[in-house]
Amino acid sequence: MGKRVGMEVAVAVAEAVGLCNIDMAAVYPITPQSHIAEHLSDLVADGRIDCEFVTVESEHSAMSAVIGASAAGARSYTATSSQGLMLMHELLPIASAMRLPICMAIANRAVSGPLNILNDHSDIMPQRDAGWIAIFVENAQEAIDLSIAAFRIAEHKDVMLPVCVNIDGFQLTHMVEPFEMPSQDEVNRFLPPFVPHATLHPAKPVTMGAFAMSDYFTEIMKAKDEAVKASKKVVQDVFDEWGKMFGRPYRLVETYLADDADILMLTMGSMGETAKIAIDELRARGVKAGLVKLRLWRPFPFAELKAVVKNARKLIVTDRACSFGGPGGPVFSEVKSALYAETKRPLIYNYIIGLGGRDVQVKEFIGMFENVLADTADKAADTYEFWGVRE
Amino acid sequence: MTLKSWRELPIGCVVSEPGSASEYHTGSWRSQRPIWDNAKCIKCGICYVYCPEGCVQQGEDGFFQANLDYCKGCGICAHECWPRAIKMIEEG
Numbered sequence: 010m011g012k013r014v015g016m017e018v019a020v021a022v023a024e025a026v027g028l029c030n031i032d033m034a035a036v037y038p039i040t041p042q043s044h045i046a047e048h049l050s051d052l053v054a055d056g057r058i059d060c061e062f063v064t065v066e067s068e069h070s071a072m073s074a075v076i077g078a079s080a081a082g083a084r085s086y087t088a089t090s091s092q093g094l095m096l097m098h099e100l101l102p103i104a105s106a107m108r109l110p111i112c113m114a115i116a117n118r119a120v121s122g123p124l125n126i127l128n129d130h131s132d133i134m135p136q137r138d139a140g141w142i143a144i145f146v147e148n149a150q151e152a153i154d155l156s157i158a159a160f161r162i163a164e165h166k167d168v169m170l171p172v173c174v175n176i177d178g179f180q181l182t183h184m185v186e187p188f189e190m191p192s193q194d195e196v197n198r199f200l201p202p203f204v205p206h207a208t209l210h211p212a213k214p215v216t217m218g219a220f221a222m223s224d225y226f227t228e229i230m231k232a233k234d235e236a237v238k239a240s241k242k243v244v245q246d247v248f249d250e251w252g253k254m255f256g257r258p259y260r261l262v263e264t265y266l267a268d269d270a271d272i273l274m275l276t277m278g279s280m281g282e283t284a285k286i287a288i289d290e291l292r293a294r295g296v297k298a299g300l301v302k303l304r305l306w307r308p309f310p311f312a313e314l315k316a317v318v319k320n321a322r323k324l325i326v327t328d329r330a331c332s333f334g335g336p337g338g339p340v341f342s343e344v345k346s347a348l349y350a351e352t353k354r355p356l357i358y359n360y361i362i363g364l365g366g367r368d369v370q371v372k373e374f375i376g377m378f379e380n381v382l383a384d385t386a387d388k389a390a391d392t393y394e395f396w397g398v399r400e
Numbered sequence: 401m402t403l404k405s406w407r408e409l410p411i412g413c414v415v416s417e418p419g420s421a422s423e424y425h426t427g428s429w430r431s432q433r434p435i436w437d438n439a440k441c442i443k444c445g446i447c448y449v450y451c452p453e454g455c456v457q458q459g460e461d462g463f464f465q466a467n468l469d470y471c472k473g474c475g476i477c478a479h480e481c482w483p484r485a486i487k488m489i490e491e492g
Contacts, residue, residue, distance in 0.1 A: 108412035169411055207414040216415035224428060228406035229413055235406070 011191040011255070018149045019044035019182040021190070022088075022114055025153040027052045028196040029160050032083035032203075035063040035074035040126045041178035042090040042116035049086075068093035072100040079109035080217050082208035084160065087111065090178055091118035091132045098136060104171045105140030106233060107218050108206060110163030111171040113141075114156060117278065117329075118178040119365040127366020128178040130277065130329035133306070134339045140233050142172040142240055143306040145277045149186035152176045154257055157196055162247045164203050168240045175306075177279040179366065191255065199254055241308045261310035263302040264317050266292060270299030272378060273318055273355065274325040277303045277340060280362070280369060284327075287374035298378055303340065311347050318348070323381050323390075324355035327362050337361070337393030345391070358384075359393035373397065427455075430473035432488040438463045440485035447477035447486060 016024070023045045026034075034053070036046035053062040061083075065071045068089050075085040089097060094115055104111050119125040120132050133143060142162060146152045152174065159172040176182055191199075207215050221229055245261055252258025265285050267273055276284050281302045291298040301317055301324075303310075318324050328338020336342045341359035348354040358381050363369045377396065384390070410416065434447075447464050448456045455470040456477055466477070478486040 106412070206411045207416070213416075214418050217412065219413060219415050221413065222426070222429070224403060225409075225413075228404065228409060231406040232409050232413075 011189040011195060013187060013189050015185055015187045016149075016190075017044065017183060017185050018152055018176065019116065020048045021149060021188065022152055022156050022176065022182075023048035023052065024190065025156045026086055026112075026114075027058045028191065028193055029086075029157055029200055030084065030197075030202070031058070031060050031086045033061045033063065033075065033078040034086045035065050035071040035078070036086075036088050037065050037068045037071045037093060039068070039090045039093040041118055041128075041182045042088050042093070042114065044182065045088040045114055045116070068096040069100065072097040072104065075111045076100060076104050076107065076109055079104075079111050079205075080107065080209050082203070082205045082210075084164075084203040085109075085111050086113070088114035088116065090116040091120050091126075094132045094136060095120060098139070101136055101139035101141060101171075103218065105237070106229070108169040108236065109171060110160070110169055110203070112156070112159045112163055113171065113173045115173050115175045116178040116182045117175050125365040126178075128180045128329075129364045129366070130175070131331075131364075133173070133175050134330045134332075136173075137307065137339065140170065140237055141307060142168075142170055142237070142244065143175060144172065144244075145175045145304055145306060146181070147279055147281045147302065148181070148188075149184065150188040150257065151259075152181060153188055153190060154251060154255065155259070157191065157200065158247050158251050158259075160203075161200050161250075162240070162244050165240075165243045165247070166204070166206070168236070168243050169206050170236060170240055175278060180279045189255075195254065199251070237308050241305070241310060244305060259304060260313070261305040262313040262317055263304055265300040265302070267299035267301055267317055267321075269297060270321055271297040272323045272325070272381060273299050273301050273321045274327065274374070274378065275301040275303060275340070275344065276327050277306065278329070280327065280329075283369065283371055284374050287371045287378065290371065290375060291378055296378065296382070309343060309347065314344065314347055315351060318355055319351070319353055321355040323358065325358045325360060325377055325381055327360050327377075328393075329361075329363050331361050331364075331395075341393060356387055356390035358389060360396040361393060362396040364395075367397070369396070425469040427468055427470045427472060430468070430471060431491055432473040432475060433468060433471065433491055434466050434473070434475070434477050434486050435489050436464055437485045437487065440483045442483050442485075444483075446480050446482070450476050450480045452476060
């Protein structure tokens with residue numbers, strides 16, 4: 010059993026990654042990710058881990074450096090946030106196309122402008138189509154566990170794709186929480202050495218990231234789509250393995266009091282914790298409320314989502330970002346498309362909440378449920394609303 | 401070169417055979433091709449000099465032709481040819 014400790018989550022993530030026998034890290038500091046960069050750098054400088062820490066001049070360089078290192082066969086790690094992720098954007102599809110199992114923490118933060126350093130999901134949402142596996146975590150324990158499990162998923166021979174672990178900035182990264190830290194022995198047993206699908210080595214010359222014209226581009230995109238879709242099974246398999254070894258099982262879509270629920274709320278990330286408290290209060294009042302947590306954003310767990318929402322009459326989808334001029338929040342859009350062909354599906358409501366770090370309290374989650382329950386004529390179904398906006 | 405299906409692509413499209421680019425023909429997207437009228441050609445070689453792809457070649461008889469594996473059909477040879485010996489025709 011691991012040791013039960015209390016630690017700031019960003020520091021704990023760096024500690025957990027330090028247990029993963031990484032060969033190389035290139036992390037450019039940016040609030041609220043910086044404590045991961047700083048602590049990883051400390052681990053290397055103090056000689057606690059045998060790892061090359063590359064000090065880069067930007068996030069674009071950080072992602073370029075981990076792509077190069079991963080291509081050379083190094084277990085490579087980076088972390089970023091907001092504008093840093095936007096600067097990495099053009100390289101993200103290259104990492105996935107080259108099938109490099111890079112792991113990255115994203116300390117989710119609002120994208121400018123206006124400049125805002127606090128938490129929402131507007132940084133990860135524009136990366137949706139980059140071909141990365143995207144996982145969301147709710148608390149310190151999940152951040153630790155899945156930062157380690159990410160390497161095993163990424164490096165699985167049937168996956169070989171980059172993985173990002175989304176950790177809400179400040180609301181999670183800067184909290185001091187109690188959790189169980191796995192031991193080095195346990196991580197060694199869980200995480201086998203990295204076996205790359207190809208490496209850059211003069212003894213066996215290969216070309217990686219070669220040019221491709223229209224005669225091959227479609228086939229390459231199809232192969233990538235199939236690879237990302239196929240990774241879903243491995244993600245669950247690795248979660249199951251983790252559950253067996255550490256007693257903390259994870260699912261692609263998780264639920265709380267959802268089995269008999271008439272009205273469900275869907276969250277991603279740390280706000281699920283507050284929503285649970287709201288649901289407990291609603292249950293005490295006799296409202297059959299429940300929670301659905303989307304753990305895996307890409308590949309999207311279509312079947313798993315359908316299975317847990319099919320018996321509910323109403324589903325509230327919360328979004329931490331907006332697709333301006335589009336159908337509402339990006340999660341709303343995805344959930345609607347997932348349920349489009351179902352004959353039996355809940356009415357879907359969308360609240361865009363917690364933008365730029367705005368607090369969403371228990372009473373507000375209750376308010377969302379009450380609003381939707383009060384909509385007896387179902388007039389607001391399929392619409393979206395900025396929760397708490399001043400009119 | 402037979403084109404592979406998506407299932408046959410190596411993971412990450414890694415090219416494991418050194419020098420295999422020599423088998424890759426880059427003229428596949430050409431929409432026009434140059435045709436020489438050797439009755440007008442004075443063998444000056446201006447087409448050879450101006451071809452940006454280096455794919456105009458001189459035969460043993462001194463006349464010129466384009467290597468269509470690499471010719472992009474840009475038409476610079478036809479534009480520069482002062483005896484008007486080169487005509488661009490649509491690819492079938």
